[in-house]
Amino acid sequence: MIRARGATARRAARRILACLTASAWGCTRPVPQRPPDSxxxxxxxxxxxxxxxxxxxxxxxxxxxxxxxxxxxxxxxxxxxxxxxxxxxxxGLIDAHVHLGWYFNRRGVLHAPDDGDTPTDSYRAIAANARAMLDAGFTTVQSVGGPEDGPVRDSIEARRIAGPRVLTSLQPIVDPSPPPETMRAIVRARVAQGANLVKLFASEGLGGGGGQTLSDAQLAAICGEARSLGRRTVVHAISAVSVRAATLAGCTEIEHGLLATDDELRLMAERGTWFGPQVCLVFQNYLDHRTTYARSGFSPDAFDVLARALPTARETFRRAIHTPGLRVIFSTDAVAGAHGHNADELVCRVRAGQGPMEAIVSAASLAASALGIADRAGAxxxxxxxxxxxxxxxxxxxxxxxxxxxxxxxxxxxxxxx
Missing domain, CATH: 2.30.40.10 (Urease, subunit C, domain 1)
Known part of the structure; x- marks a missing residue:
C-alpha cells in the first residue's frame, strides 16, 4: 500500500530459485508426511x-x-x-493479499535485492513468512508482490517446505507508460511465466494521494486480456476515481479502496467485483515497527499518513459491509512484521462492526470463491x-x-x- 517493489526483485527470485535447486546449502527442511492413503x-x-x-x-x-x-x-x-x-x-483460513517476499534482514532493515543477503538468507526468511502464516491458521494466501513468490509457491507444493497454498501474480504491472497493446503483451508474458493471477496498480500509493495512474484504456486492455486467458485481476486502487475505472474495466478484485465513496461501493456490487479492504493490520504494523521502517527509508510523513488512515479505513469498511450485494473478502496486505498476525485483522473487522460469523466466512468460502478455488478450499x-x-x-x-x-x-x- 505504501510502496511497490522494483523490477530488481527479479534478481532476487533467480537467486531464490538457485537455492531451491541446491539442497546441499541447507535451504530446506523435511515436511511432516503421512501415507496418502491413510x-x-x-x-x-x-x-x-x-x-x-x-x-x-x-x-x-x-x-x-x-x-x-x-x-x-x-x-x-x-x-x-x-x-x-x-x-x-x-x-483453513484464506488471506487474499499478502507479500511473502517482504522481510527484515539481518541488519534490521527491510530487505532489498542489493542488500547483501545470500540466496539462503532470502529463501529462509520467505519460507519463515510462509510457515508463520500456516501456523496462524492460514492455509491459503494470495501473494501479490514479486517474482520471488513463484519458486516459494512451487517448493511448498513439492513439499520441500511447509507453507500455505500460494497463489501469486509474480511481478505486478506498475509502469503506466506502455500503450494498451503493450499492456496486453505484458499480461501474456506474466501468464507464460506461471502467474496464477495478474496484479496491477491503477493508482498511486497512499502516500502519493492515491490518484489514478493507468488510463481507462490501459485498464481495459490488462483486465480484458487476463480474462481472455482465464486469469483473474487484482487491482491496487486507493482513490474513488481509480476504483470506479477499474470496476468499469471489468477487473476482478479491487484492493484497498480507501477513498471509495458509496457510489463506487454500489458500482462494485452491481458489477460483481470482489472487494478487499483493509481495516487495521497493515497500517498498525508499519506504526508498530516505525523504527525499523524508518531505518529502511520511510519518512516521518509516511507514518503520519498511516496513522490518519486508520479511522478512514474503519469507516470505509463499515460502509462496505453494509452495501447490499457487495462481496467483501478477507485481505490484510501483510508485509514485513505482519506475517503470522493475519488474524489480528479479523479481530479488527469484528470490532469495526462485522459479525464474527460473517468475518469467518469472508476468510473462508467467500475468499475461496474470489480466488477461484471454491472446489478445493474454504469450507x-x-x-x-x-x-x-x-x-x-x-x-x-x-x-x-x-x-x-x-x-x-x-x-x-x-x-x-x-
Whole structure:
C-alpha cells in the first residue's frame, strides 16, 4: 500500500530459485508426511463450516488428503486420530493479499535485492513468512508482490517446505507508460511465466494521494486480456476515481479502496467485483515497527499518513459491509512484521462492526470463491481438500479465539497439533 517493489526483485527470485535447486546449502527442511492413503479422524466439540453453518459433536474423516465425510451429533467417545476436545474446528483460513517476499534482514532493515543477503538468507526468511502464516491458521494466501513468490509457491507444493497454498501474480504491472497493446503483451508474458493471477496498480500509493495512474484504456486492455486467458485481476486502487475505472474495466478484485465513496461501493456490487479492504493490520504494523521502517527509508510523513488512515479505513469498511450485494473478502496486505498476525485483522473487522460469523466466512468460502478455488478450499465439506484449523475457544463469542490456533492441517498433513 505504501510502496511497490522494483523490477530488481527479479534478481532476487533467480537467486531464490538457485537455492531451491541446491539442497546441499541447507535451504530446506523435511515436511511432516503421512501415507496418502491413510485415514485420519478428527473430533471436535464445535464445527464452523466456513459457509455460515455451525454443528456440534463432530467427527471429520480425512482420506487421501481430502475430506471424506463430516459426521455431526457424534457423542460416542470412540478412538480417533486427533481429539480436539472443546476446541472449535474451522476450515483453513484464506488471506487474499499478502507479500511473502517482504522481510527484515539481518541488519534490521527491510530487505532489498542489493542488500547483501545470500540466496539462503532470502529463501529462509520467505519460507519463515510462509510457515508463520500456516501456523496462524492460514492455509491459503494470495501473494501479490514479486517474482520471488513463484519458486516459494512451487517448493511448498513439492513439499520441500511447509507453507500455505500460494497463489501469486509474480511481478505486478506498475509502469503506466506502455500503450494498451503493450499492456496486453505484458499480461501474456506474466501468464507464460506461471502467474496464477495478474496484479496491477491503477493508482498511486497512499502516500502519493492515491490518484489514478493507468488510463481507462490501459485498464481495459490488462483486465480484458487476463480474462481472455482465464486469469483473474487484482487491482491496487486507493482513490474513488481509480476504483470506479477499474470496476468499469471489468477487473476482478479491487484492493484497498480507501477513498471509495458509496457510489463506487454500489458500482462494485452491481458489477460483481470482489472487494478487499483493509481495516487495521497493515497500517498498525508499519506504526508498530516505525523504527525499523524508518531505518529502511520511510519518512516521518509516511507514518503520519498511516496513522490518519486508520479511522478512514474503519469507516470505509463499515460502509462496505453494509452495501447490499457487495462481496467483501478477507485481505490484510501483510508485509514485513505482519506475517503470522493475519488474524489480528479479523479481530479488527469484528470490532469495526462485522459479525464474527460473517468475518469467518469472508476468510473462508467467500475468499475461496474470489480466488477461484471454491472446489478445493474454504469450507469443511466432503470432497474438499483437508485444510482444517482448530482454535482454543469459541470465536463466535470471542473473536480473539482466532488468534489462538492449536491445530493446523493442510491437504491432510498436520503441521501443528495440540
Amino acid at each position: 485415514t485420519i479422524t478428527i473430533r471436535a466439540a464445535t464445527l464452523l463450516d466456513g459457509r455460515g453453518g455451525a454443528a456440534h459433536d463432530v467427527v471429520v474423516t480425512v482420506e487421501g488428503g481430502r475430506i471424506a465425510r463430516v459426521d455431526t451429533g457424534v457423542r460416542t467417545r470412540g478412538p480417533v486420530t486427533y481429539d480436539l476436545g472443546a476446541r472449535t474446528l474451522l476450515p 469443511v465439506a466432503s470432497g474438499l481438500d483437508a485444510d482444517l484449523v482448530a482454535v482454543d475457544g469459541d470465536p463466535l463469542a470471542d473473536v480473539t479465539a482466532l488468534q489462538r490456533v492449536v491445530f493446523v492441517m493442510r491437504g491432510g498433513t498436520v503441521y501443528r497439533r495440540p
